[in-house]
Amino acid sequence: SAPVEPAGLGPEPAEPVIPPAPEPPADQNDQIAMVQYMNALNSYQDEVQVIQDQFRSEMDLYRSQADLYTAQMKEYQTAKISYDSARSTAVSSAESLIKGNIDMIGWAFVNVRVIEKLITWITRTWIAQFIIISVYFVLILVLIKRKDASA
Incomplete structure (x- = not known):
């Protein structure tokens, strides 16, 4: 049977959207506002780190899928070449057999x-x-x- 082409590789993961950083307080001397700002900045950095790590893992998964797709496509192309060659040989043999029969008994048609x-x-x-x-x-x-x- 004919080889089956592997399913296409999906699109590359989109670049992540980084949320905006927290705004520093207007009054830099306000200790409570500065502590809240620093806490918000730390949680923002943690959130950005999680987003970046998730994007890296998605890219690693995509690269491994791309490598697998490349290997499957090479295997498919090799199988397709041998299938087409065998099919071409079979078709040409059948055509020559039919031509020989027509040459021998074509007068009867x-x-x-x-x-x-x-x-x-x-x-x-x-x-x-x-x-x-x-x-x-x-x-x-x-x-x-x-x-x-x-x-």
Whole structure:
């Protein structure tokens, strides 16, 4: 059977969208606002790190899928080449066999859709049969006459 082409490789993962960083407080001397800002900045950096790690893992998965796809495609192309070669060999062998048969007994085929050729072919066939039957009939009469003459 024909080799099956592997399923296509999906699109590359999109670049992640990094959320905006927290705004620093307007009053840099406000200790409570600065602590809240630093906490928000730390959680922002952690969130960005998670997003970047997730993107890296998606890219690693995509690269491994791309490597697998490349290997499958090479295998498919090799199988397709050998399949096409075997198919071409089989088709050419069958075509030459059919051509040989047509060369040997092609005279027995007639296109029945072309009435003139069909009538000509049937007439020629019937005339040939009439001639063969007549020759046999005359030959039988001659042989019977010879047998009667010798008996």
